[in-house]
Amino acid sequence: MTLSPAVYLVVRASEAGRDTIDSYLLRPRTAELLWNTVSLATAVTALSVIVGVGLAWCLTSGVARSRPLMVALLTAPLAIPSYVSGFVWVRTLPDFYGFPAAVLVLTLACYPLVMLPTVAALSGIGRSAEDAARTLGCGAARAFLRVTLPRIRLPVAAGALLVALYAISDFGGPAIVRFEPFTVGIYNAYNGSFNRTVAAVYGCVLAIMALALAAGERFIRRDAEPSANAERTRGIRDHAGAWAFAIGMIGVGLAFPIAGLIGQILRSQRADTALDDVLPAIGATLSLAVQATLVITLLAIPVAFYTARPRTRLSGFVDTATNLGYALPGVTVALSMVFIGLRVVPDWYQTTALLLIAYAVLFLPVSIGPLRSAIDAMPDAVSEVSRTLGAGSMATLLRVVLPMIAPGMLAGAALTCVSVAKELPATLMLAPVGTRTLAVDMWSLNNDLAYGRAAVLGLILIAVTSIPTVVLSTLFSRRGPST
Structure with missing residues (x-):
């Protein structure tokens, strides 16, 4: 299933012949797109x-009040x-x-x-080793590093x-700021020359x-050892x-875009018409997500589990x-x-089943990443102790393993839900006839130059896709250390 897009690309590319493929790969345009990508x-991955990581530390060590809200x-x-x-x-800074x-x-x-x-990992480990480093003369930053x-x-x-994969696959962001990686080149080839x-x-x-990228991430995990037994919980104090x-x-990541959308709505004279028949779009978005x-x-x-230890x-x-x-x-x-x-x-x-398969191909790594990290961080001794106490494999899985990896599972589920809710190309091309999601309606309004109405749906989409963050907030408020 996950290999189907790669198979499609190989079949499509091989139809042209090797000489044609070599000519495409060796031309300067390809080198430019490769460098840009x-x-x-x-840069995006490093930042x-x-x-x-900085925000994860803030949430687990430096922000005591209103932590779930943050x-x-x-x-x-x-x-x-x-x-x-x-x-x-680009509308604010032309x-x-x-x-x-x-x-x-x-x-x-x-x-x-x-x-x-990272928040899930920091919430699950203690800080005894970090405190020991502090007593040996390390500062807070040095002890953390x-x-x-x-x-x-x-x-x-x-x-x-996930960030690196997203950065090389995203089209909308680079296209609207007039930067050309491979995704923009692919779009232009499909829609410009039909090549x-x-x-x-x-x-x-x-x-x-x-x-x-996958090989590099696997190399990092190759020699990783399971975490030690649980230590003292991480204390949280407010730091300015x-x-x-x-x-x-x-302010930069959330308030600024919302303020920009609101400003676009206020400048529009027909933004209120976007609320007509919006409930079916919300229902379809939530249902598919x-x-x-x-x-x-x-x-x-x-x-x-299969791709975690042993490998x-x-x-x-x-x-x-x-x-x-x-x-x-x-x-x-x-x-x-x-x-x-x-x-x-x-x-x-054009059935929901095929659309769900496309979503699985697109977003399976989003769910696997946090879940596998939770599995890698789980000590092997936990399962062994459970079995020595008489629990079978299934009882150990249900009563010990799954509760321990629940934070990673919920984090992956929340990320997946958000990703599916705002996905556009697959939904636009594969959704059953008559299915309208918020992302599809926004795309249609944007193409019609109805920016104010599109901004209304943008705000609604933000509200809808923020629902999974409530799950994360509840999870961390229950598992987080006391202040």
Whole structure:
């Protein structure tokens, strides 16, 4: 299933012949797009790791009051599509285009992918080792970097992989700020010259990049050891610097785009008409998001266990295969599903089942990342002790293992739900006739230049996709240490 887009790309590209493929790969335009994609992914991943880990520390050590609310607000930028954020920035700063704008827009959209699994990891480990380092003369920052950071490298690596894959696959954000990575080149090939061979060749390059990224993340996890037994919980005290950093990110990542949308609504004279028949779009969005989240989570659990400890060559292959769909543009995955629907299972074409399969191909790594990090962090001794006390394998799984990995599972489910709710290309091309989601309606209004009405739906979409953050807030408020 996850390999179907790659198979489609290979079949489509091979139709042109090797000489034609070589001519496409060796031309200067390809080198330019490759450099743009690599530089964008590198910058966005580095900044997202810095911001995500910093905010995770703030939430688990430096923000005592209103912690669940802060988690929800800092996660909310996930609900804002990159093209919406980019639209607000370019409307506010007309000359803000190119590489810096693309890095900013994607970093604001991606840092929660690092923050959430890191928060889950920091909430589950103690700080005895960090306190010991402090008593030996290390400052707070040095103790965190030398003691705590190596212990949370697995969730950080998992989040960084998702960020890098998102950065090389996103189209809307870079396109609206006039920056051209491979995704924009693929879009132009499909919609400009109708040359699907060029688009397929570029898609194959993205697939190779995804393989390299997955291999790098797997290398980081290769020699990782399980966490030690639980230690003293992490105490939380209010720090002015932590509050300033968190509030600043909320302002840039959430308040600024919302204010821009509201300003667009106020300048429009027909924004109120967007509320007509909006309830069916909300219902369809929630229904598809919930169904897809359940399906993807059920698929992610066995895959995460299989690709976690112990690791084999086959598990490495499965791990890599699951990341391919997330690295490819949504339009490419959607076209591969159209190909399969028309030629392999025509009865499934434009059905909810085929759409859910497309969502699984696109977003399975989003659920697997936090879940596998939780599995990697679980001590092996826990399962062994449960079995020595007479519990069977199934009882150990249900009563011991699943409760311990619940934070990672819920984090992955929340990320998946948000991703599905704002997804556009696959929904637009594969949804059953008559199905209207908020993202599809926004796209239609934007194409009709009805920016004010589109902004209304943008605000509603943000509100709807913020629902999963309530789950995360409740989870952390129950598991977080007392103040």
